[in-house]
Amino acid sequence: MNWMKCLFVREYQLxxxxxxxxxxxxxxxxxxxxxxxxxxxxxxxxxxxxxxxILWIGALLATxxxxxxxxxxxxxxxxxxLLVMSGRSLELVVLIKCAAHWAATGLPLVLATPVLSLFVxxxxxxxxxxxxxxxxxxxxxxxxGAVGAGVTVSMRRGGVxxxxxxxxxxxxILIFGVSAxxxxxxxxxxxxxxxxxxxxxxxxxLVVGPLAAAAALRVSGD
Amino acid sequence: MDFSExxxxxxxxxxxxxxxxxxxGILIVWVRMDKTQLEKEMQALEASGIRRxxxxxxxxxxxxxxxxxxxxxxxx
Amino acid sequence: xxxxxxxxxxxACDRGGRRVLNHVxxxxxxxxxxxxxxxxxxxxSSLLRVIAGLVAKAHGSLELEGGMAERSVAExxxxxxxxxxxxxxxxVLENLSFWRNFFEPADFGDGxxxxxxxxxxxxxxxxxxxxxxxxxxxxxxxxxxRLSVARLLVVPRPIWLLDEPTSALDxxxxxxxxxxxxxxxxxxxxxxxxxxxPLNLPNTKFLNLSPVTTESEHMFAGEDLDDYFDEDEQDxx
Amino acid sequence: MTLYDLANPTRFLKLVKVLLPWxxxxxxxxxxxxxxxxxxxxxxxxxxxxxxxxxxxxxxxxQLALMCYAMMALSSIGSLVxxxxxADVSAKAxxxxxxxxxxxxxxxxxxxxxxxxxxxxxxxxxxxxxxxLFIMYLGIIALWKAIEDPIKAAKVNAIxxxxxxxxxxxxxxxxxxxxxxxxxxxxxxxxxxxxxSSILIxxxxxxxAFVLLFVTLHLMSMRNExxxxxxxxxxxxxxxxxxxxxxxxxxxxxxxxxx
Numbered sequence: 001m002n003w004m005k006c007l008f009v010r011e012y013q014l015x016x017x018x019x020x021x022x023x024x025x026x027x028x029x030x031x032x033x034x035x036x037x038x039x040x041x042x043x044x045x046x047x048x049x050x051x052x053x054i055l056w057i058g059a060l061l062a063t064x065x066x067x068x069x070x071x072x073x074x075x076x077x078x079x080x081x082l083l084v085m086s087g088r089s090l091e092l093v094v095l096i097k098c099a100a101h102w103a104a105t106g107l108p109l110v111l112a113t114p115v116l117s118l119f120v121x122x123x124x125x126x127x128x129x130x131x132x133x134x135x136x137x138x139x140x141x142x143x144x145g146a147v148g149a150g151v152t153v154s155m156r157r158g159g160v161x162x163x164x165x166x167x168x169x170x171x172x173i174l175i176f177g178v179s180a181x182x183x184x185x186x187x188x189x190x191x192x193x194x195x196x197x198x199x200x201x202x203x204x205x206l207v208v209g210p211l212a213a214a215a216a217l218r219v220s221g222d
Numbered sequence: 223m224d225f226s227e228x229x230x231x232x233x234x235x236x237x238x239x240x241x242x243x244x245x246x247g248i249l250i251v252w253v254r255m256d257k258t259q260l261e262k263e264m265q266a267l268e269a270s271g272i273r274r275x276x277x278x279x280x281x282x283x284x285x286x287x288x289x290x291x292x293x294x295x296x297x298x
Numbered sequence: 299x300x301x302x303x304x305x306x307x308x309x310a311c312d313r314g315g316r317r318v319l320n321h322v323x324x325x326x327x328x329x330x331x332x333x334x335x336x337x338x339x340x341x342x343s344s345l346l347r348v349i350a351g352l353v354a355k356a357h358g359s360l361e362l363e364g365g366m367a368e369r370s371v372a373e374x375x376x377x378x379x380x381x382x383x384x385x386x387x388x389x390v391l392e393n394l395s396f397w398r399n400f401f402e403p404a405d406f407g408d409g410x411x412x413x414x415x416x417x418x419x420x421x422x423x424x425x426x427x428x429x430x431x432x433x434x435x436x437x438x439x440x441x442x443x444r445l446s447v448a449r450l451l452v453v454p455r456p457i458w459l460l461d462e463p464t465s466a467l468d469x470x471x472x473x474x475x476x477x478x479x480x481x482x483x484x485x486x487x488x489x490x491x492x493x494x495x496p497l498n499l500p501n502t503k504f505l506n507l508s509p510v511t512t513e514s515e516h517m518f519a520g521e522d523l524d525d526y527f528d529e530d531e532q533d534x535x
Numbered sequence: 536m537t538l539y540d541l542a543n544p545t546r547f548l549k550l551v552k553v554l555l556p557w558x559x560x561x562x563x564x565x566x567x568x569x570x571x572x573x574x575x576x577x578x579x580x581x582x583x584x585x586x587x588x589x590x591x592x593x594x595x596x597x598q599l600a601l602m603c604y605a606m607m608a609l610s611s612i613g614s615l616v617x618x619x620x621x622a623d624v625s626a627k628a629x630x631x632x633x634x635x636x637x638x639x640x641x642x643x644x645x646x647x648x649x650x651x652x653x654x655x656x657x658x659x660x661x662x663x664x665x666x667x668l669f670i671m672y673l674g675i676i677a678l679w680k681a682i683e684d685p686i687k688a689a690k691v692n693a694i695x696x697x698x699x700x701x702x703x704x705x706x707x708x709x710x711x712x713x714x715x716x717x718x719x720x721x722x723x724x725x726x727x728x729x730x731x732s733s734i735l736i737x738x739x740x741x742x743x744a745f746v747l748l749f750v751t752l753h754l755m756s757m758r759n760e761x762x763x764x765x766x767x768x769x770x771x772x773x774x775x776x777x778x779x780x781x782x783x784x785x786x787x788x789x790x791x792x793x794x
Contacts, residue, residue, distance in 0.1 A: 081383070165678065509775070
């Protein structure tokens with residue numbers, strides 16, 4: 001079996017077997033979306049106006065939730081050392097781990113988005129747009145998160161610091177994601193520009209994320 | 223200078239300059255205090271007999287020897 | 299048959315801001331074992347980790363003569379450290395086949411990759427084949443250790459870096475492991491082991507490490523800086 | 536090799552020692568002249584009145600906030616490419632200074648905003664970018680504090696700083712784009728009135744004073760950092776020297792270094 005596929009399958013299985021897997025992220029997503037109406041009031045018109053933002057912020061927080069374990073678990077049991085010296089490109093290893101992490105936690109969030117959209121009163125077109133932007137943007141969140149995870153890998157309680165480091169990196173993604181989702185619902189001409197920027201950020205993350213995370217992991221070798 | 227002639231919004235100007243003075247003051251005091259503290263720590267370490275001149279100590283700098291060969295497994 | 303030769307010259311390394319190795323020189327070739335000795339904290343593990351490419355060296359060179367040109371020393375090596383690299387939720391077989399499929403094999407300097415054991419053969423050799431379908435979390439410490447050794451058997455790589463290889467193993471398993479290491483040496487492999495205990499291996503060299511007195515230049519503790527700080531004192535005191 | 540010689544720590548410390556008194560004098564002088572011009576020479580703006588004087592703090596502070604980040608980024612390249620310890624020290628020393636000036640830029644910006652726009656905070660592209668920059672500074676400071684080993688901390692911080700450089704550019708761009716989307720650009724588009732030379736001179740003087748202040752603080756802070764590492768080395772020596780003798784008797788290994 002091809003080593004990439006092999007790594008992907010293993011990471012996917014582990015992500016699903018550890019601590020509730022995909023379900024826990026979706027539950028957290030649901031919890032975040034649920035508390036918003038309690039905060040801003042049950043005004044469906046207001047909620048539908050900020051619905052896309054709520055869903056995006058919920059997805060961002062749910063993505064950050066499990067990221068601190070992305071490399072830390074491997075570091076603790078010694079697997080990381082072997083990944084580093086395996087002869088495989090560490091950048092590719094990081095990329096595949098991110099892909100598996102996204103498939104196990106990010107994709108369920110995207111799939112849950114249409115259902116949660118109903119709670120915030122989005123119409124059909126908005127639901128499609130939010131789901132589409134999250135589908136394109138969530139990998140970028142995982143990729144910039146991987147940089148934070150690589151940098152904080154040697155910290156016992158690095159989760160909070162990871163969030164502080166990653167949130168500034170996630171701001172552009174959030175801006176273009178929410179803009180595409182909300183602007184597109186009003187006028188489809190306004191959709192394409194932010195959406196293409198979002199795509200560009202994801203592609204950019206595909207390069208920078210693995211490079212920076214792999215460099216951080218090499219540094220943290222001892 | 224005469225602040226009464228400052229006109230409207232004088233409090234904003236004063237607040238901005240006061241904060242600037244405060245932040246810069248804190249920075250300077252922090253750097254100075256840090257220095258004093260570090261010097262104290264260094265002196266304490268020296269007083270407790272930790273020598274600075276590491277490399278002037280006598281002793282070999284080469285740290286290892288390849289000793290025995292094929293059949294000889296006893297230590298050198 | 300081509301011979302491998304690992305040449306280490308003037309290697310120094312820093313850990314935790316401290317120089318733990320300085321001026322380490324040795325050569326070890328195919329069919330040889332190098333036993334790294336020295337008191338606790340002298341840098342035995344660090345030396346192995348430098349060779350394994352896990353810790354960057356501060357100075358010196360580390361080269362493998364006769365190895366695959368495009369591959370680093372680490373990519374010719376197996377590292378067997380204190381951690382077992384096992385995922386408790388995966389079965390023994392899943393754990394082992396992952397490493398077998400994932401690791402890139404390396405040749406022994408003769409240009410062709412050797413046949414290695416299959417997963418089950420390796421488990422049988424180490425006497426833990428009955429655990430194959432159990433999650434690795436159910437294994438005892440000794441069994442985990444043996445499963446970790448199995449990794450070295452299923453992927454052919456010429457250099458074995460062993461850090462206290464016999465820890466947590468009983469007498470019988472230790473004998474098995476020593477036999478496997480000896481086989482590896484006889485088959486043209488290179489073994490570098492850090493240990494407190496005497497290991498009965500063929501063709502052995504010894505490397506004695508002693509404590510390092512030099513400081514890492516990253517910590518600004520050198521002699522020339524002393525002059526600066528002394529001047530400072532004279533001025534102010 | 537030559538670069539290494541130029542950045543030799545002893546030479547650096549000697550240079551700092553010579554330069555510091557001059558720098559302090561120059562900073563104080565530039566600040567005094569700058570403040571005099573700012574308060575007594577620069578005219579009131581016909582639109583903004585006295586509040587235009589806030590600019591003489593705000594603009595130099597903002598400029599320095601970015602300069603500090605540039606310093607950190609350059610030092611990070613030095614850390615990663617040449618692995619030079621002085622680069623590590625420079626990066627670490629820049630972070631708190633940068634954070635302080637970013638805070639100052641934010642605060643003076645907010646104070647300036649109140650009389651101008653009637654509110655302390657607007658999600659204006661510039662203020663927002665600086666808020667993000669401030670969070671990034673604090674994150675980097677926290678990261679320095681979280682990793683005990685200074686060499687590793689330097690490398691990890693260098694990576695996140697360089698990723699941050701790219702991010703600052705993207706944020707600047709995206710926030711500006713986002714800003715035009717949400718607010719009519721006319722309100723706060725321009726950075727104030729067209730700059731007249733009577734304002735340019737005090738602004739230049741204050742900018743110079745702030746740069747001198749930064750250089751002074753940075754050098755002082757770097758010297759502290761060198762001393763901190765030195766103390767750490769001495770402590771480690773204190774910890775390792777004493778027990779080394781006793782551990783030899785415990786192990787069965789051959790006497791180290793014996794031939």
